[in-house]
Amino acid sequence: MNSRYLLVYGSHRLRVIEAIELVALDVFNARRRQITLGDVENYLGQLRNHAPEYRCGRCQAAAIVRPDRVLMIVRVWQRQLAVTRLRALR
Numbered sequence: 001m002n003s004r005y006l007l008v009y010g011s012h013r014l015r016v017i018e019a020i021e022l023v024a025l026d027v028f029n030a031r032r033r034q035i036t037l038g039d040v041e042n043y044l045g046q047l048r049n050h051a052p053e054y055r056c057g058r059c060q061a062a063a064i065v066r067p068d069r070v071l072m073i074v075r076v077w078q079r080q081l082a083v084t085r086l087r088a089l090r
């Protein structure tokens with residue numbers, strides 16, 4: 001399990017940056033080449049439909065993040081990954 005998740009599961013108060021990263025990580029791991037704002041909004045919509053008793057952390061995160069911020073983080077990570085791969089080829 002990723003350590004980012006442990007941070008969220010263990011805490012009562014979810015900081016916004018952790019919430020954004022938690023949701024962004026799921027979107028990033030879906031590994032679609034071109035992720036759109038619509039993809040992020042769909043995923044947030046699914047999470048917001050969770051029953052409160054789920055307490056999976058992600059729906060709490062979805063309640064406080066803005067889709068454009070999530071998309072921005074995903075794009076930063078994708079760019080970093082692309083740079084790392086390019087360097088590995090040299």
Ligand SMILES: [Zn+2]
Pocket residue numbers: 047050054055056057058059060
């Ligand atoms: Zn949930």
